[in-house]
Amino acid sequence: MSALLAVAHLEAFYGASQILHGIDLAVARGEQVALIGRNGMGKTTLLRSLMGLVADCRGEIDFAGRNVRGAAPEDIARAGIALVPEGRGIFGSLTVEENLTMAARPGRDGRQAWTLTRIYELFPRLHQRRGNGGHQLSGGEQQMLTISRALMTNPDLILIDEATEGLAPLVAQDIWRTLGVIGGEGIATIVVDKDFRSLAKITHRAIVLSKGTVVFNGAPADLMAQPELLERHLGV
Amino acid sequence: MDLVTFGVQLLNAIQYGMVLFLVASGLTLVFGILGVINLAHGAFYMFGAYLAYWIAAYTGSFWIAMVAGVAIAFVVGLVLENVFIRRLYGRDHLVQVLLSFGLILVIDEAREILFGKDVHSVAPPAWLSGSIQLTDNLSYPVYRLAICGFCLIVAALIFFVITRTKIGMIVRAGAENREMTRVLGIKFDVVNRYVFAVGIALAALGGIVIAPISTVFPGMGDGMLILSFVVVVLGGIGSVAGAAVGALLIGLTDTFGKVFFPSVSSILIYVLMAAVLLWRPNGILGRREV
Numbered sequence: 001m002s003a004l005l006a007v008a009h010l011e012a013f014y015g016a017s018q019i020l021h022g023i024d025l026a027v028a029r030g031e032q033v034a035l036i037g038r039n040g041m042g043k044t045t046l047l048r049s050l051m052g053l054v055a056d057c058r059g060e061i062d063f064a065g066r067n068v069r070g071a072a073p074e075d076i077a078r079a080g081i082a083l084v085p086e087g088r089g090i091f092g093s094l095t096v097e098e099n100l101t102m103a104a105r106p107g108r109d110g111r112q113a114w115t116l117t118r119i120y121e122l123f124p125r126l127h128q129r130r131g132n133g134g135h136q137l138s139g140g141e142q143q144m145l146t147i148s149r150a151l152m153t154n155p156d157l158i159l160i161d162e163a164t165e166g167l168a169p170l171v172a173q174d175i176w177r178t179l180g181v182i183g184g185e186g187i188a189t190i191v192v193d194k195d196f197r198s199l200a201k202i203t204h205r206a207i208v209l210s211k212g213t214v215v216f217n218g219a220p221a222d223l224m225a226q227p228e229l230l231e232r233h234l235g236v
Numbered sequence: 237m238d239l240v241t242f243g244v245q246l247l248n249a250i251q252y253g254m255v256l257f258l259v260a261s262g263l264t265l266v267f268g269i270l271g272v273i274n275l276a277h278g279a280f281y282m283f284g285a286y287l288a289y290w291i292a293a294y295t296g297s298f299w300i301a302m303v304a305g306v307a308i309a310f311v312v313g314l315v316l317e318n319v320f321i322r323r324l325y326g327r328d329h330l331v332q333v334l335l336s337f338g339l340i341l342v343i344d345e346a347r348e349i350l351f352g353k354d355v356h357s358v359a360p361p362a363w364l365s366g367s368i369q370l371t372d373n374l375s376y377p378v379y380r381l382a383i384c385g386f387c388l389i390v391a392a393l394i395f396f397v398i399t400r401t402k403i404g405m406i407v408r409a410g411a412e413n414r415e416m417t418r419v420l421g422i423k424f425d426v427v428n429r430y431v432f433a434v435g436i437a438l439a440a441l442g443g444i445v446i447a448p449i450s451t452v453f454p455g456m457g458d459g460m461l462i463l464s465f466v467v468v469v470l471g472g473i474g475s476v477a478g479a480a481v482g483a484l485l486i487g488l489t490d491t492f493g494k495v496f497f498p499s500v501s502s503i504l505i506y507v508l509m510a511a512v513l514l515w516r517p518n519g520i521l522g523r524r525e526v
Contacts, residue, residue, distance in 0.1 A: 051419060077421030089416040091409040102405035103420045153421055 002065070004029045004188055005050070005081075005157060010059035010069075012042075012049045012212075019045040021212040022059070027157065030186040032179075034199040034220060037209035037233055043192045044086060046209065047159045050190075051083045052076045064108070064156065080108045082150035086161040086192075088142045092135030096126055099134055099145055100152050107154030113185065114151040122181060123148060140171030147178060157188045164193055176202060196234055200224060208233045237495070240370055245491055251380050253487025254387035255446050259460055260467035260479045261394060262438030268474020269411045269431050272324050273332045276339035277439050278461025284309055284440025285452045286347055289356045298361045302444050309440030313433030321432055322425065344454065353454050360448035383445055390441070394476060407431065411474055466509050472522025481520050 003026035012020040019042050027033055035043050049057045052073040061069040068076050077083075091099050100119060106112045120127035123144045129137065137145060143163070150158050163179065164172035176198050182189060183202060193199050200206070200220035208216035208223070210233055216223055223230060237245075263277045284305055291301035320339070324332045347353075359365065360379040367375035398404040410417045410424055418424050442460070450456070467486055471478025486505050493504035512520060 053415065053419070073415070073418040074421050074423050077419055083419050085416070085419070089413055089419070091412050091416070093408055093412055094405055098405045099409075102402060102409050102417075102422075104402075105421055149420065 003027060003062075004031075004064060006060070006062040007050070008060040008062075010046075010049060010057070010061065012045050012054045012058075013056040014045075014054075019212050020049065023209075023212070023214055025207055025214060025217065027188050027190065029156070029188060030183075031188050031205065032183045032203040033188070033190045034196065034203040034206040035190050035192045035209065036194075036196055036199070036206060041209045041233075042212040043209055044161055045212075047083060047085075047161050047190065047192065050076075050159060051081060053083075077153060077155075078105075078108070080156035082153050082155035082158045084143075084146045084150050084158065084160040084163075086165070088146045090134040090137065090142050090145055092133060094134055095131055096134065096137070096145055097130040099149055100126075103149045103152040105153050108156070111154055114154055116152075119148045119151065122178065138171075140167050140174065143167060143171075143175055144178070147175070147182075151182070151187075155187065157190070158182065160189060160191045162193060163191050164195060164198075172198070194234070196220075196223075196230065240374060244370070244374065244376055245495055247376065247380065247384070249487045249491035250484065251384050251387075251487075252491060253484040254384055254391075255442050256460075256463060256467055256486055257480050257483035258387055258390060258445070259439050259442035260464040260471075260483055261391075261476050262435035262442075263464045264468045264471065264474055264476060264479045265431055265438075266435040267468060269407060270321070270325065270428055272321060272432075273329055273336065274321075274435070275333060275336040275461065276343060277336075277435070277464060278457030278459075279340045279343040280309060280312075280436050280439035280457070281443040281460045282454065282457030283343055283347060284443030285358075285447045285450075285456060286351045286356075286443075287440065288444040288447045289358050289452045290351055292358050298358065298448070301358075302441075305444045306437050306441050310433045310437040313436030314429055316436070317429045317432040322428065325428070340457075347454065356452040358447040358452060377449070379448055383449070386445065390438075391480060398476060463505075466505060468519075470509050470512055470519055472516075472519030474523070475519070475521040478519055478521035 005027040007023055007025050010020055010023040011018060023046060035046070037043055045054060048054050050061060052068070052071050057069060059069065060067065063079055063081060066079060068079055094102065097116070100116060125141060126144055126148060129141060134145070147160070164175050167175065172195070179189065179191060180202050191199060191203065203220055206216065206218065206220045206223045207214055215233065216229060259277070259281050263274065266272055266274050287305040287308060288301045291304050292298050295301065320335060324335060364379045364382045366378050368378060369375045398407065406417060406422055406427060410422070410427060414424060463486065467479055467482040470485065471482030485508065489505050489508050490501070493501035497504065516522065
């Protein structure tokens with residue numbers, strides 16, 4: 001099966017400092033991937049590079065059979081990648097419903113699997129809060145909204161940075177449940193989070209980044225079986 | 237002052253404020269969403285007035301002049317954004333000021349070549365050219381009333397688009413976080429182009445509707461530019477509702493200032509601006525710095 005996303009020798013730079021040192025990875029259609037590593041190891045830079053947000057980026061990024069390295073973020077989004085950024089990027093001056101509506105777009109193949117109605121079914125809380133301004137939401141509600149907003153673009157791949165950071169355990173559980181639902185829809189995801197135990201339950205594969213290189217790429221269970229590796233790269 | 241005179245002055249103030257709003261709302265959109273200081277905004281107001289004069293003279297119809305003038309300004313806006321303005325995004329304000337000042341010189345020269353430098357007047361549409369008799373020796377021009385109504389409709393249309401349509405949501409989202417809108421697949425360079433064109437069209441429309449009650453002359457854009465900046469700063473940069481409030485305040489202050497305090501009327505609006513900025517440094521409806 002050909003990969004949905006294929007990354008080869010990816011390097012990323014911020015000015016003179018190199019953040020990514022030759023990343024190779026592939027994600028299959030509908031595959032759930034956990035991306036982990038300590039702070040500053042390049043996880044966010046990798047996601048931003050895939051989204052076209054890092055200006056100085058070298059190597060190959062193929063998505064759905066098309067080279068998208070160097071493409072503008074809006075073109076990458078239209079090719080079918082959505083990003084849920086760290087800090088979430090909610091539009092505070094727009095209401096919940098406006099945040100969702102402004103992003104609504106059929107997928108690349110014209111499908112409209114995700115609509116306001118379906119989002120409100122998945123997150124009844126957002127339905128209750130639909131008239132509220134984005135800046136009035138709690139952290140958990142904001143995260144629900146950013147994930148929903150990404151879904152409204154009907155993507156094939158969602159990149160989620162720090163899925164549950166700063167959220168109360170019960171709210172985090174909600175997010176994990178949602179990511180399970182998204183996985184069941186055939187949408188591929190790359191999820192960054194510190195809670196590897198929860199990630200392991202919903203992902204098919206784990207990728208560990210250290211100093212801008214991939215140091216582990218395999219089944220989450222295999223990583224679980226190597227406590228010293230987990231300790232070194234997660235500090236759990 | 238008796239009640240009728242007061243009413244007439246009030247209407248004058250509102251009508252003046254409304255036209256100011258048309259022009260300033262274009263300026264605040266371009267400033268707030270594109271982040272570009274466009275000193276040539278007043279020049280487009282002047283150019284709009286000359287276009288109205290020229291087209292009305294050829295076709296004999298003020299309405300054709302209005303529609304064609306706005307359409308020409310819109311297309312000129314699209315072209316200018318594509319060729320010049322888009323190079324200014326994210327650049328410092330000095331570069332923006334230099335380029336837009338250059339545009340003023342070019343537009344002035346183009347006006348000189350196309351229309352000359354004579355002062356003109358434009359006739360309002362025949363059915364709006366009368367006056368309403370208020371008392372035995374006081375009447376009010378119908379056209380001024382029509383301006384009030386027309387500007388109200390345009391203002392309502394602008395507010396509807398911004399607050400109720402998907403395009404308006406995208407424009408508001410982009411003013412808040414440009415990168416995030418692009419990540420969601422919005423082609424913001426296209427949005428920018430149309431916002432700039434609408435801004436220019438609004439400036440020209442201001443010049444067109446004012447043409448029948450003012451004279452059309454080469455320097456008419458200069459004063460309008462300064463007043464528009466006062467309105468934008470007063471209302472809050474990027475806020476169309478703020479521009480509406482600011483424009484009406486300026487209209488009232490200027491009109492009644494001339495009636496009650498004629499000796500200091502010319503500085504009153506600047507006193508008003510200073511006072512408002514002391515009270516709210518980001519303008520009446522401006523977003524507060526976080």
